[in-house]
Amino acid sequence: MNIPDIIIAIDGYSSTGKSTLAKLIAEQYSFLYLDSGAMYRGVTLHALETGIINEEGKIDETRLKTALETLDLDFKIDGTYIGERRVEQDIRTLEVSSHVSPVSAIPFVRNFVDEKLHAFGLRKRIVMDGRDIGTTVFPDAEVKIFMTASPEVRAQRRFDEMKMKGQEPVMEEVMKNLLERDYIDSHREVSPLSRAADAYVLDNSDMTLHEETVWFQGLCQGKFGILE
Numbered sequence: 001m002n003i004p005d006i007i008i009a010i011d012g013y014s015s016t017g018k019s020t021l022a023k024l025i026a027e028q029y030s031f032l033y034l035d036s037g038a039m040y041r042g043v044t045l046h047a048l049e050t051g052i053i054n055e056e057g058k059i060d061e062t063r064l065k066t067a068l069e070t071l072d073l074d075f076k077i078d079g080t081y082i083g084e085r086r087v088e089q090d091i092r093t094l095e096v097s098s099h100v101s102p103v104s105a106i107p108f109v110r111n112f113v114d115e116k117l118h119a120f121g122l123r124k125r126i127v128m129d130g131r132d133i134g135t136t137v138f139p140d141a142e143v144k145i146f147m148t149a150s151p152e153v154r155a156q157r158r159f160d161e162m163k164m165k166g167q168e169p170v171m172e173e174v175m176k177n178l179l180e181r182d183y184i185d186s187h188r189e190v191s192p193l194s195r196a197a198d199a200y201v202l203d204n205s206d207m208t209l210h211e212e213t214v215w216f217q218g219l220c221q222g223k224f225g226i227l228e
Helices: 018-029 036-049 061-068 094-104 107-121 133-137 151-164 171-187 209-224
Strands: 007-012 032-035 073-076 079-082 126-130 143-148 200-203
Touching: 007 018, 007 133, 018 032, 018 126, 018 143, 018 209, 032 036, 032 107, 036 061, 036 073, 036 079, 036 094, 036 107, 036 126, 061 107, 073 107, 094 107, 094 171, 107 126, 107 133, 126 133, 133 143, 143 209, 151 171, 200 209
Parallel strands: 007 126, 007 143, 032 126, 143 200
Antiparallel strands: 073 079
């Protein structure tokens, strides 16, 4: 199936498999995959490692704003980089997950990330996932998908993912973190998590990845009149 040169925006709650579906779409249809969440995680990791976020979780916004002026945060084919350092694994820890929502709610942080994403978007044939891609970053994206799943399913997915990476998560902590992120993401003042009016909802609580891709193919066939 040949998809036109478009931008595909995938938004939704954490641990709904946004990145997994986006990567698969990018691979199958030769699109460039961008993970906006990785950008926010990169900022959060840098803030944690430099003491901008203290042990109590307080963010020194003055120092953070200054740090962003020189932060070399980039996205390459094999993941997220700070300078020459690949930080793809470092940004996926529970510590980063526990602080990324407050960091990403800061307006100047969102502006910093949005500027980087807009530069990538000029190329088209982009699939990007995050919290506000279809509402704020690329409101004119030709295809918008909003992904959701039950909290229990999402917490289990996150738990299993962390176990596979050699971490030792506690389910109660994972669920608590997930619900806290849901609340912060949905209630932040700037670009809160919400479904774009023209987004297609994908609830994958009881779906396999194959079923999700079939759903996506059907969506594109109907929207663009693709007959094959």
